[in-house]
Amino acid sequence: MIRTMPRWTQASVVDLVNRLESIHGSSIVLHEDPLDELVSCILSQNTTDRNSFPCYVRLRSKYPGWSGLLSLRPEELGQEISQAGMHTQKSRAILGALAKAQASFGKVTLEPLRNWTPEASSEWLGDLVGVGPKTVAIVQLFALGQPAYPVDTHVERVSRRLGLVPPKASLTAIQHRWQKLTPPSLAGRLHLGLIQHGRHVCKARGWTCEGCVLRPVCKEGRRSSASSN
């Protein structure tokens, strides 16, 4: 028989972060420049770091400060980033973001967003063509130092197995649930812990709940525990 699940609360998220850090540690790497992070994220959409990172490094050294990219047509930038795939969409997204930054802030930078509220910077970034909620949240969390809750494949999988949301909940619902429950100061630590857990323990295939530090608070872990008794 499955024991009653504890209700997810702020206190249980704090406990979850501590459990995650007890095995995965707690280092957070912050990029210094939010525009670097945004361009890197756009390049990495739907591909591997192995394909996107060389494009990022090449662009970064050829066009330091990014403003030089604005002299390129989308097709020209597309050729530069073809290794990252979807180069037509990605070149338009990057050039659109640079042009909007120039128009909004007088130069090609996103630094002013640091002083905006999380809601306002989320809205500014979210209005960019080709930039979805995950990219917005990554830029906020890792470059602007603002609380945000990116949902990638690992965060999605672990969140569902934990029982944070109903089985068919959308990615947006998962993001909103973490946002509602997580103390803002823990947003980055929670995100990194969930990613590490999804990569190394709660994998997509061939995972085992036995010995997992989250088992006492996890819906799937408690289900598997009950069925093996």
Ligand code: SF4
């Ligand atoms: S108990 Fe199992 S399902 Fe839950 S987080 Fe751990 S490995 Fe994943």
